[in-house]
Amino acid sequence: xxxxxxxxxxxxxxxxxxxxxxxxxxxxxxxxxxxxxxxxxxxxxxxxxxxxxxxxxxxxxxxxxxxxxxxxxxxxxxxxxxxxxxxxxxxxxxxxxxxxxxxxxxxxxxxxxxxxxxxxxxxxxxxxxxxxxxxxxxxxxxxxxxxxxxxxxxxxxxxxxxxxxxxxxxxxxxxxxxxxxxxxxxxxxxxxxxxxxxxxxxxxxxxxxxxxxxxxxxxxxxxxxxxxxxxxxxxxxxxxxxxxxxxxxxxxxxxxxxxxxxxxxxxxxxxxxxxxxxxxxxxxxxxxxxxxxxxxxxxxxxxxxxxxxxxxxxxxxxxxxxxxxxxxxxxxxxxxxxxxxxxxxxxxxxxxxxxxxxxxxxxxxxxxxxxxxxxxxxxxxxxxxxxxxxxxxxxxxxxxxxxxxxxxxxxxxxxxxxxxxxxxxxxxxxxxxxxxxxxxxxxxxxxxxxxxxxxxxxxxxxxxxxxxxxxxxxxxxxxxxxxxxxxxxxxxxxxxxxxxxxxxxxxxxxxxxxxxxxxxxxxxxxxxxxxxxxxxxxxxxxxxxxxxxxxxxxxxxxxxxxxxxxxxxxxxxxxxxxxxxxxxxxxxxxxxxxxxxxxxxxxxxxxxxxxxxxxxxxxxxxxxxxxxxxxxxxxxxxxxxxxxxxxxxxxxxxxxxxxxxxxxxxxxxxxxxxxxxxxxxxxxxxxxxxxxxxxxxxxxxxxxxxxxxxxxxxxxxxxxxxxxxxxxxxxxxxxxxxxxxxxxxxxxxxxxxxxxxxxxxxxxxxxxxxxxxxxxxxxxxxxxxxxxxxxxxxxxxxxxxxxxxxxxxxxxxxxxxxxxxxxxxxxxxxxxxxxxxxxxxxxxxxxxxxxxxxxxxxxxxxxxxxxxxxxxxxxxxxxxxxxxxxxxxxxxxxxxxxxxxxxxxxxxxxxxxxxxxxxxxxxxxxxxxxxxxxxxxxxxxxxxxxxx
Numbered sequence: 023x024x025x026x027x028x029x030x031x032x033x034x035x036x037x038x039x040x041x042x043x044x045x046x047x048x049x050x051x052x053x054x055x056x057x058x059x060x061x062x063x064x065x066x067x068x069x070x071x072x073x074x075x076x077x078x079x080x081x082x083x084x085x086x087x088x089x090x091x092x093x094x095x096x097x098x099x100x101x102x103x104x105x106x107x108x109x110x111x112x113x114x115x116x117x118x119x120x121x122x123x124x125x126x127x128x129x130x131x132x133x134x135x136x137x138x139x140x141x142x143x144x145x146x147x148x149x150x151x152x153x154x155x156x157x158x159x160x161x162x163x164x165x166x167x168x169x170x171x172x173x174x175x176x177x178x179x180x181x182x183x184x185x186x187x188x189x190x191x192x193x194x195x196x197x198x199x200x201x202x203x204x205x206x207x208x209x210x211x212x213x214x215x216x217x218x219x220x221x222x223x224x225x226x227x228x229x230x231x232x233x234x235x236x237x238x239x240x241x242x243x244x245x246x247x248x249x250x251x252x253x254x255x256x257x258x259x260x261x262x263x264x265x266x267x268x269x270x271x272x273x274x275x276x277x278x279x280x281x282x283x284x285x286x287x288x289x290x291x292x293x294x295x296x297x298x299x300x301x302x303x304x305x306x307x308x309x310x311x312x313x314x315x316x317x318x319x320x321x322x323x324x325x326x327x328x329x330x331x332x333x334x335x336x337x338x339x340x341x342x343x344x345x346x347x348x349x350x351x352x353x354x355x356x357x358x359x360x361x362x363x364x365x366x367x368x369x370x371x372x373x374x375x376x377x378x379x380x381x382x383x384x385x386x387x388x389x390x391x392x393x394x395x396x397x398x399x400x401x402x403x404x405x406x407x408x409x410x411x412x413x414x415x416x417x418x419x420x421x422x423x424x425x426x427x428x429x430x431x432x433x434x435x436x437x438x439x440x441x442x443x444x445x446x447x448x449x450x451x452x453x454x455x456x457x458x459x460x461x462x463x464x465x466x467x468x469x470x471x472x473x474x475x476x477x478x479x480x481x482x483x484x485x486x487x488x489x490x491x492x493x494x495x496x497x498x499x500x501x502x503x504x505x506x507x508x509x510x511x512x513x514x515x516x517x518x519x520x521x522x523x524x525x526x527x528x529x530x531x532x533x534x535x536x537x538x539x540x541x542x543x544x545x546x547x548x549x550x551x552x553x554x555x556x557x558x559x560x561x562x563x564x565x566x567x568x569x570x571x572x573x574x575x576x577x578x579x580x581x582x583x584x585x586x587x588x589x590x591x592x593x594x595x596x597x598x599x600x601x602x603x604x605x606x607x608x609x610x611x612x613x614x615x616x617x618x619x620x621x622x623x624x625x626x627x628x629x630x631x632x633x634x635x636x637x638x639x640x641x642x643x644x645x646x647x648x649x650x651x652x653x654x655x656x657x658x659x660x661x662x663x664x665x666x667x668x669x670x671x672x673x674x675x676x677x678x679x680x681x682x683x684x685x686x687x688x689x690x691x692x693x694x695x696x697x698x699x700x701x702x703x704x705x706x707x708x709x710x711x712x713x714x715x716x717x718x719x720x721x722x723x724x725x726x727x728x729x730x731x732x733x734x735x736x737x738x739x740x741x742x743x744x745x746x747x748x749x750x751x752x753x754x755x756x757x758x759x760x761x762x763x764x765x766x767x768x769x770x771x772x773x774x775x776x777x778x779x780x781x782x783x784x785x786x787x788x789x790x791x792x793x794x795x796x797x798x799x800x801x802x803x804x805x806x807x808x809x810x811x812x813x814x815x816x817x818x819x820x821x822x823x824x825x826x827x828x829x830x831x832x833x834x835x836x837x838x839x840x841x842x843x844x845x846x847x848x849x850x851x852x853x854x855x856x857x858x859x860x861x862x863x864x865x866x867x868x869x870x871x872x873x874x875x876x877x878x879x880x881x882x883x884x885x886x887x888x889x890x891x892x893x894x895x896x897x898x899x900x901x902x903x904x905x906x907x908x909x910x911x912x913x914x915x916x917x918x919x920x921x922x923x924x925x926x927x928x929x930x931x932x933x934x935x936x937x938x939x940x941x942x943x944x945x946x947x948x949x950x951x952x953x954x955x956x957x958x959x960x961x962x963x964x965x966x967x968x969x970x
Contacts (some may be wrong), residue, residue, distance in 0.1 A: 430444060
């Protein structure tokens with residue numbers, strides 16, 4: 023009970039003091055809110071999110087930071103894969119106060135798979151909710167010794183040899199092949215095209231192309247790097263290529279192949295295809311039975327197909343065919359191109375009123391997508407009850423209540439990727455709920471009484487009090503107080519000092535806010551004679567129910583009698599009198615129900631009291647329905663009339679469009695011809711006139727409305743008009759086509775055929791994708807994509823729109839092979855053949871060592887045009903050793919340029935060794951030394967010693 027005091031001379035001073043206390047409490051509470059308002063509560067956001075994978079050695083250990091910002095700062099914690107909190111394990115695992123997860127260095131014998139090869143998840147907890155980080159896969163590697171080896175390869179002359187670096191399986195994941203070393207200190211590194219002889223792939227394999235007997239004289243080692251320890255290592259023993267000569271024709275047999283390859287978008291891909299056969303086989307790649315054209319971003323090195331930057335459109339099955347005169351061999355490789363997963367949750371913030379529905383959309387891009395999971399405050403949500411996960415990963419929560427507020431996360435996963443996004447959901451308006459209510463009391467006059475109600479709700483409810491449906495009496499004995507508790511509830515009380523008989527009756531507290539109201543009624547019975555408080559005049563609305571409770575005090579009361587015009591009620595089926603003194607009249611009617619009513623309360627001893635009220639019955643407005651014409655189009659005129667068919671005057675008529683006030687303007691006219699009608703006229707309809715129109719009629723006591731929807735059909739209009747475009751062969755281009763109108767126009771692309779007709783573009787048309795927004799995307803453009811296209815926009819209104827455009831596929835110069843190695847013998851003729859393909863005309867030019875080729879009688883350039891481009895042959899007659907070097911063939915056309923390198927090696931017969939001398943001799947041996955002859959570009963395979 024709230025404090026109350028008896029009435030005497032000091033009462034005023036004491037009550038004033040209490041009021042001051044109440045004011046101070048309210049002020050302090052408000053001040054606290056203000057102070058807190060300056061430091062707004064903010065949901066956690068990641069400033070340092072742990073990576074998805076952490077690999078470390080037992081000699082280094084690891085620290086995984088996890089930092090989130092928020093106000094107040096969130097609490098950081100870690101969970102194991104099964105959702106259990108991470109606890110410290112001395113010397114193995116600990117969590118710092120700043121949220122970092124620490125794995126100190128440890129001896130090999132303390133390796134624990136449960137801790138050192140496990141998944142951990144960081145959590146940020148705040149008052150707004152719990153944020154879940156990307157799960158982190160922890161893997162500790164115990165450092166040990168290992169060796170790398172390369173094995174000899176047996177290859178038929180003219181074919182490709184593949185040398186592979188063999189790394190033990192227990193460290194293979196952490197060891198990369200950085201380069202290859204030939205025994206003459208020649209280093210070979212990964213490259214896009216190779217040099218025509220050597221090609222090191224990104225996976226570390228070394229392809230030696232077109233091997234000959236001289237290649238058998240070289241030895242090869244691979245150089246590796248341990249990515250964790252940064253230890254470089256050379257393979258233990260050199261390997262060699264054993265070159266054999268085939269006896270007759272041998273059909274191809276594929277020795278190097280790929281089954282299924284999974285690569286990231288944007289990475290370089292090598293689809294290996296190495297076959298052994300005699301004569302050396304030719305290679306051809308197919309995709310969906312269509313030859314894979316070389317050009318921008320796609321080329322062959324030997325028999326292997328290289329994609330410079332793989333894209334999702336490149337995914338699919340590729341077939342390599344190796345053939346020679348003896349037969350053919352083929353195999354198929356499946357390429358899967360993954361794109362990084364990206365997740366976007368819409369909306370990012372949502373405020374939902376209690377009882378309403380929550381809908382969050384999760385848009386996932388990237389591929390592949392294995393699973394999509396929703397979390398609420400770090401806990402996985404599963405369909406059921408009020409939670410429903412709809413198609414396209416849309417989360418629907420029906421009938422939101424306060425515990426649904428928090429942080430919602432959508433997470434998409436694949437085998438090697440994880441992405442997530444989150445939304446903050448807060449409770450908007452929630453209807454008040456009285457969590458504490460006063461009870462009925464029966465007392466004698468004299469003591470003090472306190473009535474209290476406590477309500478929750480958002481926004482903060484306001485509590486009002488009534489006595490028998492009327493405002494509380496204006497008396498110094500009544501003291502009302504209201505404040506907001508720390509928990510956010512509203513506490514309201516009514517203190518009555520020195521209770522009198524006239525204070526009795528039904529007290530009602532009503533908590534209300536924008537979302538609704540909640541009320542509670544209980545009687546305060548005070549012993550004494552009956553007393554009915556004055557009721558004065560009251561108003562009822564015709565057709566509705568009228569309710570009034572006789573405002574009687576005194577106790578006990580035997581009965582309460584209602585009369586109208588002297589007749590005891592009820593007098594009809596529409597009237598009902600309840601024992602507590604409440605009178606209800608259903609479907610109030612003017613003329614029948616208005617007039618004088620009296621209420622009499624009496625005790626068993628015959629004491630009684632009577633008061634009367636005057637009931638006035640008013641008629642609420644009623645609006646007749648109206649409707650706009652159907653199939654109205656842009657430029658038409660329309661109008662509707664709103665008539666108030668009943669209702670007491672004066673009546674005010676207003677118009678609204680989409681719940682916003684509507685007034686007369688240049689194209690809208692509102693005429694009020696009478697006091698009970700209004701006409702809305704719209705001239706020159708536009709798309710902006712589409713909407714829901716409301717006529718609202720109101721008088722002093724009530725209001726009524728009618729609505730009608732106006733639909734303005736608008737023919738298509740270009741927002742982005744299609745235009746002709748061009749694209750490089752193998753490139754990508756977007757052909758935009760966007761139209762507006764109502765209903766929304768349907769956009770359709772068609773392509774012109776040889777006959778001149780335009781036909782629809784099939785969804786299976788390779789390289790052509792029709793997006794939902796109307797854009798036609800051409801990917802990896804080919805010559806067959808060139809031609810005339812038409813975009814049509816139709817919505818059933820008018821003739822529609824169409825535009826014909828031209829698409830040109832430009833082919834910059836390209837080469838099947840960009841690195842060549844050629845050999846010649848001194849005195850013979852060497853021919854360097856440069857074949858460029860692309861749009862004509864193509865200009866070919868030769869240079870050597872970055873300088874224009876000099877005019878020389880021994881140099882001759884012959885050019886000819888082919889169906890696919892241009893060929894230029896550089897002929898060097900009577901070659902010298904000095905002709906060895908790098909020759910560059912540059913191709914230029916209107917769309918670009920490209921160069922091909924030719925490495926020419928002119929070899930001469932070795933000269934005789936010099937300085938032959940005996941350095942040691944015995945009865946059965948001689949040791950000779952000599953100086954090798956001057957380099958002739960021809961490797962010396964053997965020396966012959968003759969003894970005379």
